[in-house]
Amino acid sequence: MPADPLANSYERLRVSAIADLKSAAVESELAMLCELSLDFVRRYAELADLISNVPGKSYAMARLKTGARSSRPINKALFDPSISHSEIAKVLSGKVAAVKDPRLDQLLYTIAISYCLAVDLVSVGNKKSPGTFFEILVGHLAARRFKANPARQIAIPSLDIENTLPTDFIFDLGPTKAKIHMPVKISTRERVIQAWAHQRVLEGMHGAGRFRGILVILTETNKQKETSVVEVCLPGQWAAYQMYIAPMHRVYYFDLPKRYEPLRDKYPHIQIWPFSRFFREYEQLQTPGP
Amino acid sequence: MPADPLANSYERLRVSAIADLKSAAVESELAMLCELSLDFVRRYAELADLISNVPGKSYAMARLKTGARSSRPINKALFDPSISHSEIAKVLSGKVAAVKDPRLDQLLYTIAISYCLAVDLVSVGNKKSPGTFFEILVGHLAARRFKANPARQIAIPSLDIENTLPTDFIFDLGPTKAKIHMPVKISTRERVIQAWAHQRVLEGMHGAGRFRGILVILTETNKQKETSVVEVCLPGQWAAYQMYIAPMHRVYYFDLPKRYEPLRDKYPHIQIWPFSRFFREYEQLQTPGP
Numbered sequence: 120m121p122a123d124p125l126a127n128s129y130e131r132l133r134v135s136a137i138a139d140l141k142s143a144a145v146e147s148e149l150a151m152l153c154e155l156s157l158d159f160v161r162r163y164a165e166l167a168d169l170i171s172n173v174p175g176k177s178y179a180m181a182r183l184k185t186g187a188r189s190s191r192p193i194n195k196a197l198f199d200p201s202i203s204h205s206e207i208a209k210v211l212s213g214k215v216a217a218v219k220d221p222r223l224d225q226l227l228y229t230i231a232i233s234y235c236l237a238v239d240l241v242s243v244g245n246k247k248s249p250g251t252f253f254e255i256l257v258g259h260l261a262a263r264r265f266k267a268n269p270a271r272q273i274a275i276p277s278l279d280i281e282n283t284l285p286t287d288f289i290f291d292l293g294p295t296k297a298k299i300h301m302p303v304k305i306s307t308r309e310r311v312i313q314a315w316a317h318q319r320v321l322e323g324m325h326g327a328g329r330f331r332g333i334l335v336i337l338t339e340t341n342k343q344k345e346t347s348v349v350e351v352c353l354p355g356q357w358a359a360y361q362m363y364i365a366p367m368h369r370v371y372y373f374d375l376p377k378r379y380e381p382l383r384d385k386y387p388h389i390q391i392w393p394f395s396r397f398f399r400e401y402e403q404l405q406t407p408g409p
Numbered sequence: 410m411p412a413d414p415l416a417n418s419y420e421r422l423r424v425s426a427i428a429d430l431k432s433a434a435v436e437s438e439l440a441m442l443c444e445l446s447l448d449f450v451r452r453y454a455e456l457a458d459l460i461s462n463v464p465g466k467s468y469a470m471a472r473l474k475t476g477a478r479s480s481r482p483i484n485k486a487l488f489d490p491s492i493s494h495s496e497i498a499k500v501l502s503g504k505v506a507a508v509k510d511p512r513l514d515q516l517l518y519t520i521a522i523s524y525c526l527a528v529d530l531v532s533v534g535n536k537k538s539p540g541t542f543f544e545i546l547v548g549h550l551a552a553r554r555f556k557a558n559p560a561r562q563i564a565i566p567s568l569d570i571e572n573t574l575p576t577d578f579i580f581d582l583g584p585t586k587a588k589i590h591m592p593v594k595i596s597t598r599e600r601v602i603q604a605w606a607h608q609r610v611l612e613g614m615h616g617a618g619r620f621r622g623i624l625v626i627l628t629e630t631n632k633q634k635e636t637s638v639v640e641v642c643l644p645g646q647w648a649a650y651q652m653y654i655a656p657m658h659r660v661y662y663f664d665l666p667k668r669y670e671p672l673r674d675k676y677p678h679i680q681i682w683p684f685s686r687f688f689r690e691y692e693q694l695q696t697p698g699p
Contacts, residue, residue, distance in 0.1 A: 275645070275648075275649050277652075279676075282645040282648065282649065283645070284645070284646060284649050285646075309603075310600070310603075312602075312603055312606045312607070313599075313600075313602055313603065313606070315606065316602045316603070316605065316606035316609070316650075316654055317602070319606070319609060319653065319654050320649055320650065320653045320654060322653075323652065323653030323654070324649075324653055355565070355572040355573070355574070356574060356575075358565075358572065359565050359572065359574050359610055359614075360606075360610070362567075362613065363609065363610045363612075363613030363614055364606055364609050364610060364613070364654075386569075
């Protein structure tokens with residue numbers, strides 16, 4: 120199994136992202152790693168259907184032709200392993216005005232899950248690397264739209280204490296625009312409360328409404344016994360966090376869980392949408408005020 | 410390796426704890442599992458020193474005489490595998506007024522880590538069981554002092570939503586006393602923010618000061634490369650959580666990290682103490698008011 124090209128490509132991506140997340144170098148490394156991963160999946164694996172316990176969604180997994188390993192669940196309607204080089208380039212550069220939402224959702228999901236599938240199948244030994252890949256992908260897309268690289272820590276203002284807090288992405292877009300707090304997660308489960316808690320710390324330090332919380336998540340699917348798929352959703356808890364910890368301005372999913380959609384339509388009206396919507400409203404997200 | 414008696418004893422403890430956490434049945438199952446575990450460690454393992462990167466503390470690990478497996482780090486000053494049946498009984502029943510603090514710290518630490526060590530050495534296959542054991546131990550000790558079993562969920566009060574939130578231990582001691590919110594963790598790392606966030610949700614739902622947040626943790630040690638020990642501490646982040654999320658009334662450790670002690674002495678003055686102190690102040694903890 121040729122794991123080396125994948126590991127090398129990932130390492131180049133990681134190094135470029137540290138240097139300049141919104142750079143052309145990151146764009147080209149992301150494209151290369153995505154294509155390498157999809158090529159790997161097409162060449163060495165085949166899709167095997169899973170029993171979906173999610174109404175209205177079909178899932179499969181990629182399985183090595185040798186049968187030795189299988190991947191996380193794949194949303195069949197959103198996965199298109201034959202996406203073209205030029206489509207990937209369009210998404211990464213944000214030139215998606217002419218791409219319709221359903222196709223944009225497919226392109227985004229396929230790019231985001233590509234490397235995760237390859238790692239599932241070869242196990243390059245770095246369990247954290249799919250999370251880092253996804254963070255770099257979302258960070259790159261956001262940084263280019265916002266025309267600014269994010270910080271990963273913030274100074275704690277205090278009368279006599281000097282201290283910094285490590286954070287998820289913080290985009291400081293200058294004094295005339297909203298600031299953006301963007302946690303990025305492959306999936307969340309019970310750990311999601313961390314995103315609301317960090318939003319709370321930012322509001323406590325810098326005032327309510329100063330930071331827009333924008334939580335970006337790939338999926339909440341969970342494969343059970345190699346045969347079926349569930350979505351792990353905690354809508355009641357999410358409502359409590361939104362009411363009592365701090366408001367999250369948007370939650371974007373690459374594969375939006377069905378049970379979270381109704382949260383938009385009743386108090387506290389959490390705005391949970393497919394990530395494609397980010398490309399339609401990123402200017403509005405920067406506009407300060409309620 | 411005789412793993413079955415351990416697994417059976419653990420299972421009996423788990424079932425009794427679900428039925429009535431403060432019961433005599435849980436006391437006797439806790440004592441039995443603790444003695445079984447210490448006996449196992451004495452019989453099949455030996456202590457091997459680790460290099461301590463924690464100033465003023467010495468650590469070892471238990472290692473099977475066959476060399477096949479080794480345990481998490483053990484604080485040598487706090488571990489006494491020869492503690493007696495009657496000492497264990499004293500601690501579990503809370504009759505510790507005549508036991509001096511240093512010995513009480515030793516008894517508590519040895520009881521708390523006993524089953525964890527045995528599981529490290531036999532790997533009964535249930536990775537969560539040390540966490541559950543520790544939760545039952547602390548829950549039992551607290552429930553007996555408070556004369557009330559804790560709940561594990563709380564209703565979310567709202568105008569038109571009915572919802573419950575799963576929580577850590579919640580002790581409702583009646584209208585004339587403080588209510589207690591007690592998260593219990595083997596170790597915390599970056600996940601500790603969850604405890605402050607849940608405290609925030611409780612304050613948001615029921616008013617500031619209604620619930621006393623009491624966080625109980627075994628240790629923050631981490632074994633590196635089978636040879637050395639560090640304590641993973643984030644004092645600056647803890648101060649920010651205490652300032653901006655919600656106040657935690659007490660943090661008790663069975664093996665108190667050195668770097669957290671100074672947090673008591675400067676703003677926001679987080680009260681971090683050895684767990685033995687709980688037995689000296691549990692009545693005061695229930696007294697409402699600032």
